[in-house]
Amino acid sequence: MADATTKASTKYRHLLSPGKIGKMEVRNRLVVTAMGVSLAEQDGSIGEVYPLP
Incomplete structure (x- = not known):
């Protein structure tokens, strides 16, 4: 599981x-x-913003 987490954090690091x-x-x-x-x-x-009833 840790290996998958490491791969994901490396792959998507640019998002942060x-x-x-x-x-x-x-x-x-x-x-x-x-x-x-x-x-x-x-x-x-x-339109105008109306409060919900």
């Missing part, structure tokens, strides 16, 4: 290193997009 997206520099390359509900209108356009 700094990177650039255009002019923006990020600490690592793991990114999560914004998530939410009730943020779009029926046509898919951006």
Whole structure:
């Protein structure tokens, strides 16, 4: 098991290193997009943020 862990950490080491997206520099390359509900209108356009009931 330790051998597999070592291979994975070596193979994906670049994911934890700094990177650039255009002019923006990020600490690592793991990114999560914004998530939410009730943020779009029926046509898919951006809408007002309403608190959930």
